[in-house]
Amino acid sequence: MKKRVVKQNELNFLKRELKYLVESEILPVGKSKEIEKIYDVQKLSFTKTLLYVGSILIGAGVLSFIASNWDEIGRTVKFLLIIALFVACNFAGYKMEKNFPKTSRSLYYVGGLVFGAGIFLVEQMFHLGTNSQNAFLWWSLGILPLAWVLRDKWILLASSLFVLKYLLDGQYLQGINIPYWTLLWIVAIYILNKKIGFSQITGFVTGLLSLAFIGTVISYFMNLFEYQDSTYVYGLIYLFIGVALVHSKMKMSDIYTFLGYLVHGSAALLLSFEDTWPLDWMYIPFSILYLFYVLYLIKRGSLTSIIILCVMIFRFYLDLSFEFLPKSFVFIIGGFLLLGFGFYFEKQRKKGVSVHE
Numbered sequence: 001m002k003k004r005v006v007k008q009n010e011l012n013f014l015k016r017e018l019k020y021l022v023e024s025e026i027l028p029v030g031k032s033k034e035i036e037k038i039y040d041v042q043k044l045s046f047t048k049t050l051l052y053v054g055s056i057l058i059g060a061g062v063l064s065f066i067a068s069n070w071d072e073i074g075r076t077v078k079f080l081l082i083i084a085l086f087v088a089c090n091f092a093g094y095k096m097e098k099n100f101p102k103t104s105r106s107l108y109y110v111g112g113l114v115f116g117a118g119i120f121l122v123e124q125m126f127h128l129g130t131n132s133q134n135a136f137l138w139w140s141l142g143i144l145p146l147a148w149v150l151r152d153k154w155i156l157l158a159s160s161l162f163v164l165k166y167l168l169d170g171q172y173l174q175g176i177n178i179p180y181w182t183l184l185w186i187v188a189i190y191i192l193n194k195k196i197g198f199s200q201i202t203g204f205v206t207g208l209l210s211l212a213f214i215g216t217v218i219s220y221f222m223n224l225f226e227y228q229d230s231t232y233v234y235g236l237i238y239l240f241i242g243v244a245l246v247h248s249k250m251k252m253s254d255i256y257t258f259l260g261y262l263v264h265g266s267a268a269l270l271l272s273f274e275d276t277w278p279l280d281w282m283y284i285p286f287s288i289l290y291l292f293y294v295l296y297l298i299k300r301g302s303l304t305s306i307i308i309l310c311v312m313i314f315r316f317y318l319d320l321s322f323e324f325l326p327k328s329f330v331f332i333i334g335g336f337l338l339l340g341f342g343f344y345f346e347k348q349r350k351k352g353v354s355v356h357e
Helices: 008-023 029-036 046-068 075-095 101-125 132-150 153-167 182-195 200-224 231-247 254-271 280-299 304-324 327-350
Strands: 004-006 039-041
Touching: 008 029, 075 101, 101 132, 101 153, 132 153, 132 182, 153 182, 153 200, 182 200, 200 231, 200 254, 231 254, 231 280, 254 280, 254 304, 280 304
Parallel strands: 004 039
Antiparallel strands: none
16 A cells, blocks of 8 residues: 655644544554554655756856846847746746656746846846835746746745735835735735645745734834834734734634744733833833733643743843842753743643644
């Protein structure tokens, strides 16, 4: 019987479930081991690695050759050369798709690199004078259909990263305007990610895209009303977003719950500094309330919250300890704190508590 190939984390999950079924006496021990033998861990394809690295080197080499001789080539020839390279890569990939699928995929990747580089070169060639950030947006748009046709998670990930780079443009961070149109990109990437087989990495980046867009909205209104002391506003808004993600009853991937922990933990860390608040004393009651909230999450079985609690403890502990205690005691006591939480962490894992609960 041919073994079913799965990822390591999927096999680990299966083993935990089988162990639970055996301990619950639903499955006999022998049957559990028999099921485990059906599965095998997916190994890194040496051929695929060679092809993908080769495609990147070829793309970089061709573009480097063009760039080094750019001034010697006429404008029309430059434009036709970019178009020809792009069409040739994709045509070759299409022709080899049936018999050599891995090589075909590599050629599509080269085509994607040529397309992106072509955008920057055409911008330079015709002196368009546009913001270079816009090139990343159009690059993302150009490869998005390719990700859909090929059902390729890496191209989709690249597309999402390019949009994120665009959203981090200075004009949006400073609140000059809001890039409403990027909502279409974010929704499209989210839907495509679900359609082609959900990728946790792309899902995480999509979450970051949504948070970055919210940040541009906040910046815009802060700039509109000329409100300067706004750091705590960002902190509070992202804190509520993170808590909402953690407690959301919607059927979302665990990666968004994990993102929720990162968001509210980071926001709380920002809000734990007295300089963040308009009134210096406000950080004290906030920090106390937040620590109680984190303890509540730990009681519910959240292992991620233990890490957040450790960070918060160290944040206050180091402030005090470096003033009143020798440096060696700081590290010793800090080490015991981490060991204690590590013990609790392992104990919870043995009970089968989910990290994202």
